[in-house]
Amino acid sequence: MIMKKFYTITFFLIGSFLSFSQTENNKANFQVSLSDLEMKNFEKDTTANAVVLYEYGNSFVNPHSFKLQTEEKHKIKILNKAGFKNAKISIHLYKKDNFNTETYKDINATTYNLENGKITTTNLDKKDIYKEEIDENNTLIKFTLPNLKEGSVITYSFTKTSPFMFNFYPWNFQSDIPKLYSEYNTSIPANWKYHIKLVGGKKLSTNENSVKKDCLRAGNGGVSSCFVSKYTMENIPAFIEEDYMTTKYNYLARIEYELESFAAFDGYRHDYTKSWKDVDKELKSKKTIGKQISKSIKVNEILPLNIQNESDLLKKAQAIYSYMQNNYTWNGEFRVFNDVSIKDLLKKRSGNATAINILLKIFLEESGINTQPILLSTRNNGFASKTIPVISEFNYFIVQASINNKTYLLDATDDYLTFGQLPYRCLNHYARLLDFENGSKWIDIPLNQSNIQYAVVLNLTNTDSIKGKAKSRRTGYHALKSRKSYFKNEDAYIEDIQNNFPYIEITNHKVTSKNKNSDNFIEEFDLEYENNLTSQNLYINPFIINFFDKNPFKLQERTYPIDFGYKSTFFYSFKINIPDNYELIEKPKNTNLILPNKEGQVLMSSVLLNNTLNITFKLNFNQALYPPEYYPYLKKLMSKVVEIQTNSFVVLRKK
Incomplete structure (x- = not known):
């Protein structure tokens, strides 16, 4: 909405x-x-x-x-x-x-x-x-x-x-x-x-x-x-x-x-005001969209044989999409209604977003995959008016592919995107699908779920050392951000992790998802805490990472919506095995704060079972878009999130 x-x-x-x-x-x-x-x-x-x-x-x-x-x-x-x-x-x-x-x-x-x-x-x-x-x-x-x-x-x-x-x-x-x-x-x-x-x-x-x-x-x-x-x-x-x-x-x-x-x-x-029927007719004949879309290209002379011979339509579409990502470079421009040339793109191997995505559409269509062109307005461009057609309000072009009764929205400008994932700039809620045969219509941009999961297991030894392992898994847009950072500069990525944990030594870091446009990002590493023993007490902050360093909501009142772009879940689990010569003095308090209508939640739980302390933290945003009425509740929730991550301590005492 x-x-x-x-x-x-x-x-x-x-x-x-x-x-x-x-x-x-x-x-x-x-x-x-x-x-x-x-x-x-x-x-x-x-x-x-x-x-x-x-x-x-x-x-x-x-x-x-x-x-x-x-x-x-x-x-x-x-x-x-x-x-x-x-x-x-x-x-x-x-x-x-x-x-x-x-x-x-x-x-x-x-x-x-x-x-x-x-x-x-x-x-x-x-x-x-x-x-x-x-x-x-x-x-x-x-x-x-x-x-x-x-x-x-x-x-x-x-x-x-x-x-x-x-x-x-x-x-x-x-x-x-x-x-x-x-x-x-x-x-x-x-x-x-x-x-x-x-x-x-x-x-x-x-x-x-x-x-x-x-x-x-x-x-x-x-x-x-x-x-x-x-x-x-x-x-x-x-x-x-x-x-x-x-x-x-x-x-x-x-x-x-x-x-x-x-x-x-x-x-x-x-x-001056036209119907969508008039606009469709104009766009169909317009040089920059209609004429470019209808161009005939000898795909068999461009696409590799292994892609041409693929019989599974979904696998073929994915291979064509990957081929576009690896062989054509986006020049950073959108250019919906001017300077769009498939001929120049094929020659220079570089072009604007519209040219790249039109070529993607042609490759898919010529390979037997049903596609439709889509116009949208990016997040920074504003909402396109639904009241009357105002073509100048659209500034971006993407493609819809229909395969086995399922639709995929595609954009090949970024070689880190997964198949069916749009750039964040495109997450502007709705778009206009151009069907030159049956008439154009409004469609919703899918609000996909994106998750971050962290699991940390520590062992406190009789010699007061704290060692363990951390694993994380990201999906959706959280994974996209990490993939870009890691695959562009692996050394800088690892150094950044180490800088974020000044009191922890990070070793044996590895990423198990090797593909830069896979649908997830999985990493793991070993860690060792600095000895933080003060007298007989040992203080441990269970959060080796903070999902949010500060509360992003600071206004007294916000009169416009809170628009994340996508739904999110943040999950963190922490386990520490306590030896017999230590006793638990303090653990984080349990918390359960829920947004109205159960549209979000922050949950904190800590349980001591035998000699193992288990802490779980979960933050849900069940909507991508919240009306301004939710602002005070979101502000309170995020304040609680920051407080939990900053002020939660496990205190152990040596017997």
Whole structure:
């Protein structure tokens, strides 16, 4: 289940909205007050380095130039020196060519300070505004507010003009600092029809809609009404990125616009929103996907005979997949809709992800294995919209193979992947399977289980030495990480193990899974503890490895999901044989902490049986994705995990 929330706002719903009090309305303005300057901290978020006190946006079509014009105003309180970065402002301008380019004007910026009880102002000098050319299409207009101090309030405003009505100006209600009030006003002529979505799941404080007649007139006498909207949000928390999440743009509170259709005053109409049937037809004929997929290749002149002669379809598919991994190198680029050439890939033996996976599909199809192309959006790219087809939101191409009534999702860009395993970047919950005969459809990305198991057996001798053996087995993505580290540099891998155990000597390390893309990673080694005898007591931390060195969850509140990408189980067993001349003084406490609905658990058990102490530790994450409501429980669970691994001791006393 995807936790991203969309709220569609139509121009025809003038419906109910939340109003704010007159007192709050007086506070929500661009003027800097004495109370703004006297503000020492932000009570609702004491960690904030700055806070937006007020921001205002207004986007409309200029009745004279027929270009999209946006006016912005911002008022920000700088609470400390770490907040100074919020006084560095950038305005992005896009240029398609010399006739189609975005422009700016009327930049005004002022820094307010409270000095000896009086308000002083310092205005931005126009010479301190400069351009930074990113490339031939993108430019940044940059400036920094002057005379900054802890406690300053800054204001800035500007106007931006754009000829690109395809993307109506979006508005970000949320950023990496908290905001007290954010307002966005729009006036959209009826000629342009947009699909409007509110992303991030936060509610609007104000959602007002009305119709203004005759707001736009053309030279030929054409007249258009405008749909006028006002949206506000109040008390918006800062968005702070943390581990285990997809891109923040899946969850930042904002309004976005996608052009559905345009009707000119002369009667011309163009529909930009297409059905998936139209998109399938376009992709089938598109040079980069459809044409490349349909290429005919003499597979019998490329694939080795042993692969061609394999009669078992699954073994043949696995051999073809392995051949691709070992003979074609990924150049690090995705390139779904451009620069995709199977001919170049065959010649250079190196290419982008789409070319490699299309060639994999061709090899499989020509070998009698049914395949389908799949488009997806990677974790860092965001979720592809399911509401309407937006092809530009897809940035990756993989293959589905159907063998013996079972499907496998394949990507041959990484020679450490096992057959049927996708790169972690692809674990973004769903994808679009392209079936050019029966129509495309959404499919779920499998949430495979990944495990780590450790077994440690120690023997305490009468001479006070502690020796033993450790074995571990990893599967899934845990195994993938270890395989990459080990097979890329075996010596560095072993040295890293030794560095992680400063009080233990590691010897006779060996890996029994010799294949770098096997479906597991198995290793074992001998170990010997340093003598830690203090007086008559011997202290032993049973955890020679820590699954988690620290709690990854530190926020007071997390408003977006916890996305691990896959389900996980961590299991650790520890056994120590105690000689007769020692007695057990202390052992780790038993623990059993369970997440709501049994969606996860940390279990710790220690049992002394005869002269053998057995300790077991198990951590389960039964879901790959947890909604934000689970955050406090996950935070508590992970805190317990770190506490157990750090503070668990076996204390033995010499008789």
